[in-house]
Amino acid sequence: MKKLLTILSFCVVCFFNSVYAGMVEDVVQRGSLKVGLTPTYIPFEMTNKQGEIIGFEVDILRSMAKSMGVKLELISVSYDGLIPGMLTGKFDLIASGMTINQQRNLKLNFSEPFIQTGQTLIIRKDLDHKVKSYKDLNQEQYRITSQVGTTGEVLAKKYMNKAQYYGYNSEAEAFLEVVNGKADAFIFDETYNVIALHRLGNNKVLHLDQPITKEPIAFAVMQGDYDSVNWINNFLNQIKNDGTYNQIYNKWFKKMDWLKDME
Numbered sequence: 001m002k003k004l005l006t007i008l009s010f011c012v013v014c015f016f017n018s019v020y021a022g023m024v025e026d027v028v029q030r031g032s033l034k035v036g037l038t039p040t041y042i043p044f045e046m047t048n049k050q051g052e053i054i055g056f057e058v059d060i061l062r063s064m065a066k067s068m069g070v071k072l073e074l075i076s077v078s079y080d081g082l083i084p085g086m087l088t089g090k091f092d093l094i095a096s097g098m099t100i101n102q103q104r105n106l107k108l109n110f111s112e113p114f115i116q117t118g119q120t121l122i123i124r125k126d127l128d129h130k131v132k133s134y135k136d137l138n139q140e141q142y143r144i145t146s147q148v149g150t151t152g153e154v155l156a157k158k159y160m161n162k163a164q165y166y167g168y169n170s171e172a173e174a175f176l177e178v179v180n181g182k183a184d185a186f187i188f189d190e191t192y193n194v195i196a197l198h199r200l201g202n203n204k205v206l207h208l209d210q211p212i213t214k215e216p217i218a219f220a221v222m223q224g225d226y227d228s229v230n231w232i233n234n235f236l237n238q239i240k241n242d243g244t245y246n247q248i249y250n251k252w253f254k255k256m257d258w259l260k261d262m263e
Contacts (some may be wrong), residue, residue, distance in 0.1 A: 025227075112218065
């Protein structure tokens with residue numbers, strides 16, 4: 001009986017090892033890190049004039065691949081195809097400005113957040129003395145815009161439900177309604193608003209940069225792959241301690257030289 005239990009235990013271990021060895025081990029053996037992303041989230045991942053995918057998160061991924069001693073392979077998919085793509089083995093890692101939430105955590109494991117963002121407001125410049133926060137916009141005379149189906153839309157309807165809300169198919173279209181004086185405020189991701197202020201603001205709008213929400217962004221791997229989560233967390237800790245993270249962050253959030261390479 002004891003011998004039988006030993007054999008069964010050995011078989012169980014072999015089975016689980018054969019099912020999934022872990023993302024990091026697979027990547028090193030293959031020689032490439034396959035990453036699923038949607039390159040439309042400025043400045044995290046986006047496509048420049050030359051058709052190259054660049055951005056804040058992409059530079060972190062390049063540093064990650066270098067630490068593994070492998071090549072980086074970026075796989076562009078629609079945002080709603082990221083989790084299905086991961087679950088069917090199309091890539092090793094999701095890196096697309098993905099916010100940690102409980103629903104996603106039922107299907108994936110997340111690293112520690114490498115940045116925290118949130119929803120902020122863009123307002124017409126002439127409202128500077130009247131509007132200091134989202135609470136001041138919760139009045140019937142104000143017109144609020146955002147992109148349809150986003151957290152911004154949810155928050156506008158929840159916290160500014162007395163105001164008039166207008167949803168648009170693109171964040172740029174909604175933003176420009178405020179620039180052109182057709183709306184009073186735009187609510188969207190802080191990181192987008194910082195960039196759009198420089199690209200599209202035309203000195204006609206202001207950024208209320210106090211986040212209304214806190215949204216931690218992290219890398220995602222297959223559920224149960226705790227060794228890879230541990231490796232990624234150690235990697236993030238290392239680049240934050242050796243100055244690499246700050247260098248990458250400043251490149252994309254403090255400087256705007258890269259804007260000239262965008263369409």
